[in-house]
Amino acid sequence: MSDECLTSERAEQLRIAVKKKYSGISRKPNNHFPYPVGRESLEWLGYAAELIAAIPPEVVDRFVGVGNPFSIQRVRKGERVLDIGCGCGLDSFVSALQAGPEGLVVGIDLTAEMLEWARNAKMGALRGPLHFQEGSAEELPFKDASFDLVISNGVLNLVPDKESAFREIARVLHPEGTFVAADLVIVETLPEETLASMDAWST
Numbered sequence: 493m494s495d496e497c498l499t500s501e502r503a504e505q506l507r508i509a510v511k512k513k514y515s516g517i518s519r520k521p522n523n524h525f526p527y528p529v530g531r532e533s534l535e536w537l538g539y540a541a542e543l544i545a546a547i548p549p550e551v552v553d554r555f556v557g558v559g560n561p562f563s564i565q566r567v568r569k570g571e572r573v574l575d576i577g578c579g580c581g582l583d584s585f586v587s588a589l590q591a592g593p594e595g596l597v598v599g600i601d602l603t604a605e606m607l608e609w610a611r612n613a614k615m616g617a618l619r620g621p622l623h624f625q626e627g628s629a630e631e632l633p634f635k636d637a638s639f640d641l642v643i644s645n646g647v648l649n650l651v652p653d654k655e656s657a658f659r660e661i662a663r664v665l666h667p668e669g670t671f672v673a674a675d676l677v678i679v680e681t682l683p684e685e686t687l688a689s690m691d692a693w694s695t
Contacts, residue, residue: 559674577647581610
């Protein structure tokens with residue numbers, strides 16, 4: 493189902509379904525996905541052991557990404573990084589550890605319950621240039637060219653209006669910046685009942 497096939501009402505229903513599902517995932521991350529989550533997933537995806545060890549365990553346990561954006565592009569010292577769909581903050585924490593005190597990392601997510609875990613973990617751990625705020629990839633609350641690097645991990649597949657999301661990413665990214673995404677991609681035609689399922693759309 494393409495973006496243009498989605499009515500505004502249907503798109504809003506999908507956003508609500510995503511928020512509801514990930515609110516539950518923030519409390520109990522296991523048994524929602526057909527792939528491993530948490531520490532097992534991070535190790536399988538090749539996240540560095542020293543980075544995992546430096547991040548609060550409650551954040552590690554709630555990692556539900558589908559790839560490792562840092563295997564493609566490591567964050568450079570002093571870079572400004574935006575993590576779209578940051579969830580409980582794992583990739584934001586990794587980015588902040590790599591960017592150092594001269595950098596800036598912002599994690600943005602639709603789900604307030606996810607962000608609460610990220611913010612609480614930050615209070616007890618990393619106190620550097622790391623911030624979390626609620627918001628949508630389709631309407632990013634940042635000025636043009638605000639970031640050197642934009643990352644996203646298993647999120648853009650959940651966005652109803654992907655065209656708007658990519659346009660916003662291009663807008664907030666510095667002209668010489670980099671966008672790195674790990675995501676789920678459909679390689680075959682899905683049955684109508686799957687396309688009609690809110691749960692399938694929000695997985």
